[in-house]
Amino acid sequence: xxxxxxxxxxxxxxxxxxxxxxxxxxxxxxxELVESDDIGIIGVGEATIPPIQVFNQYLGLDEAExxxxxxxxxxxxxxxxxxxxxxxxxxxxxxxxxxxxxFCPFQHYWLQAKKAGLTQSLWDFDLNFLCAEQGKFNIxxxxxxxxxxxxxxxxxxxxxxxxxxxxxxxxxxxRTEGLIELVQQDAISGHIRSLHLKDGRQIHGDLFIDxxxxxxxxxxxxxxxxxxxxxHYLPANSAIAVPSERxxxxxPYTRSxxxxxxxxxxxPLTHRNGNGLVYCSxxxxxxxxxxxxxxNLDANALAEPRKISFQTGxxxxxWCKNVVSIGLSxxxxxxxxxxxxxxxxxxxxxxxxxxxxxxISQTVIDYYxxxxxxxxxxxxxFIVLHYHVNxxxxxxxxxxxxxxxxxxxxAEKIALFQQTAAIFNDQNDIFRDASWxxxxxxxxxxxxxxxxxxKAVPDAQLLQTLQKIRDAKQQPLAQMLxxxxxxxxxxxx
Numbered sequence: 070x071x072x073x074x075x076x077x078x079x080x081x082x083x084x085x086x087x088x089x090x091x092x093x094x095x096x097x098x099x100x101e102l103v104e105s106d107d108i109g110i111i112g113v114g115e116a117t118i119p120p121i122q123v124f125n126q127y128l129g130l131d132e133a134e135x136x137x138x139x140x141x142x143x144x145x146x147x148x149x150x151x152x153x154x155x156x157x158x159x160x161x162x163x164x165x166x167x168x169x170x171x172f173c174p175f176q177h178y179w180l181q182a183k184k185a186g187l188t189q190s191l192w193d194f195d196l197n198f199l200c201a202e203q204g205k206f207n208i209x210x211x212x213x214x215x216x217x218x219x220x221x222x223x224x225x226x227x228x229x230x231x232x233x234x235x236x237x238x239x240x241x242x243x244r245t246e247g248l249i250e251l252v253q254q255d256a257i258s259g260h261i262r263s264l265h266l267k268d269g270r271q272i273h274g275d276l277f278i279d280x281x282x283x284x285x286x287x288x289x290x291x292x293x294x295x296x297x298x299x300x301h302y303l304p305a306n307s308a309i310a311v312p313s314e315r316x317x318x319x320x321p322y323t324r325s326x327x328x329x330x331x332x333x334x335x336x337p338l339t340h341r342n343g344n345g346l347v348y349c350s351x352x353x354x355x356x357x358x359x360x361x362x363x364x365n366l367d368a369n370a371l372a373e374p375r376k377i378s379f380q381t382g383x384x385x386x387x388w389c390k391n392v393v394s395i396g397l398s399x400x401x402x403x404x405x406x407x408x409x410x411x412x413x414x415x416x417x418x419x420x421x422x423x424x425x426x427x428x429i430s431q432t433v434i435d436y437y438x439x440x441x442x443x444x445x446x447x448x449x450x451f452i453v454l455h456y457h458v459n460x461x462x463x464x465x466x467x468x469x470x471x472x473x474x475x476x477x478x479x480a481e482k483i484a485l486f487q488q489t490a491a492i493f494n495d496q497n498d499i500f501r502d503a504s505w506x507x508x509x510x511x512x513x514x515x516x517x518x519x520x521x522x523x524k525a526v527p528d529a530q531l532l533q534t535l536q537k538i539r540d541a542k543q544q545p546l547a548q549m550l551x552x553x554x555x556x557x558x559x560x561x562x
Contacts, residue, residue: 071425072098075274077249077264077287079104081226082396082413083280084233085124087242089417092128094424101243103264103272108248115336115343116144116323116407117221118499119163124414128236137560138232139224140340143206143321143552145197147406149511151327154460159511160322161406163219164197165503168538173520176490176506180519182535185528189539191510196542201322205549208559215541223323223336223343226410245272249281252291260391261287276425277392285398288384292392295385302453302476303381305331305403309358310345311374313366321552325405327459328361329353330466334404339556341371347403352466379403383445388437391429393420400445405452411499415444440497447498450479451505458483458512483514490516 074090076083079102087102125135135141146162153159167175179191192198196218200206209216238244247266255262264272279287288294300306315338324335331348346362353361359374383400387393395416402408419440423433457475461467478495485491486509492502526534550558 070427071275071429073274074098074100074276074278075264075272076100076102076278076280078102078108078280078282078396078398079230079234079244080280080282080396081230081233081410082282082398083278084230084237085410085413086278086280086395086417088128088233088237088240089124089421091237091240091242093421096241099243100237100241101245101272101274102237103245103247103249103266105246105248115226115338116147116223116334116404117410118407119219119221120411120414120499121221128233130236133560135232136222136224136556139222139228140338141222141224142319142337142339142556144221144223144323144407145201145206145218146322147325148201148322149325149327149455149508151461152325152332152455152459153511153513155327155463159507160192160195160198160201161504161507161511162192162195162197162201163221164195164217165501166191166195166198166506167535168194168215170534171526172522174492174502176510177520177523178526178531178535180490180516181523181526182528182531185532187532187535189535191507194535194539194542196545199542199546200549201320203546203549204318204320204552205546206321206552206555207545207549209545215538216545218545220321221407223338225338225340245270249286252287254291258390259292261291275391276429278420279392279394279398280396282397283379283401285384285394287392288387288389288394288398292389294389296380297382297385298380299382299449300380302449302473303403303456304349304351305347305381306379307350307355307358308345308347308377308379308403309355309362309374310343310377311362311366312371313342313344313368314371315339315341316368318551319553319556323407326365327461327467328365329357329464331358332405333362333365335367342368347405349466352464381449383442386434386438387416387441388420388434393437395420399441402445402448402452405455406448406500408448408499412445412448415499416441443495444497444499446476446478447495447500450476450482451498451500451508453479454483454505454508455512458509458514460513483509486516487514488517490519 146160150158250267251265253263319337326333330352333346336343348358387399396413456470
């Protein structure tokens with residue numbers, strides 16, 4: 070029987086796993102987390118997507134307290150700058166533009182209205198965009214889907230881990246400080262039986278969760294699980310990160326700024342900004358990357374930049390024997406769409422849905438791995454999309470990205486949208502239609518046709534309907550606070 074779960078490694082992944090496991094299973098299992106203060110964490114995952122709210126709510130976190138404890142801000146969107154061509158930008162928001170009008174999605178009616186003389190962009194019908202552009206936010210409590218404004222957070226991931234640690238330990242999770250020196254396996258089954266610490270202590274368990282980051286100490290180094298390399302799709306292999314002083318005005322969105330051979334993130338927190346440059350060392354030297362990042366901070370650096378080396382891809386068996394890999398040990402996808410923390414969350418939730426009782430079933434393991442593989446691949450394809458459909462011609466990096474071979478599923482998705490403006494989601498794709506729509510349009514893909522149902526509406530009536538939708542989307546803006554004013558009022562409650 071699975072009576073004790075041992076988590077190897079702390080950080081965001083370890084403490085998210087510990088907190089949720091204990092919350093769901095309570096006294097059914099013991100949870101022990103082993104970590105060492107001598108081992109640093111990567112800790113650049115500071116931007117999230119809306120499902121983090123579900124995770125926090127299930128743990129019973131008070132949102133205002135969470136915002137205070139993690140120095141968090143609100144995230145409505147990502148602004149992509151210079152990705153299509155230099156000097157151009159577009160938003161990928163968490164909202165869905167427009168409204169449900171009939172048989173086909175909103176973009177078909179918008180495309181037809183453009184032919185009839187409409188001048189507004191798709192984003193003019195998106196409340197998230199309107200608030201992001203004006204630096205505003207407030208929580209809208211209404212059942213009307215027209216005013217839905219999904220949001221996520223920017224937060225200090227190190228502080229989030231410490232916040233969850235307090236909650237997890239209060240619920241009964243045991244934290245053990247120590248360096249793992251040896252991993253003992255069963256001679257017959259190959260299952261892991263215990264972790265041997267440097268000071269001689271042994272930590273025994275029935276199920277182990279590998280949260281050791283890129284080292285993947287249990288799943289890859291000990292069990293020998295292979296790593297599937299995706300660098301032929303996503304060649305970036307390095308990042309330089311540095312914190313800087315916060316700006317006077319805190320933006321409610323992430324900025325992603327494309328440069329010569331990669332892209333720069335800017336993430337606003339209440340006490341500082343998070344900055345980094347993701348790049349490929351085949352196209353840009355470390356010195357050039359350092360110069361690019363430090364020359365584009367717009368605020369004084371608060372520490373020395375640190376380099377992170379990585380390889381894009383995934384662990385082929387993210388659950389192997391009695392080890393489940395969560396976080397960076399399960400794979401790495403560059404943080405372009407803020408999916409790192411979400412993959413931690415989904416990995417834990419997937420494990421809990423299939424949590425073993427009497428024994429660990431290979432059937433369950435296989436299903437877990439297939440489900441996880443599909444999720445990783447759909448996120449990978451969405452990230453590749455940004456690179457592949459660029460129209461930049463100013464560097465070899467962007468030209469190579471435009472002409473590289475791409476996954477077949479992504480090629481089909483692009484072709485379908487180019488020809489018909491249609492988008493169909495795959496199972497386990499965390500990015501819904503509106504996300505694909507905004508990135509494909511933002512990157513310059515213009516559909517050749519759209520659904521005939523949109524053509525059945527007389528042009529005058531269609532233009533009038535869209536004007537009403539746009540007017541309705543504008544209405545909440547008058548009740549919105551500035552982003553900073555919202556944070557100040559809300560976190561003082």
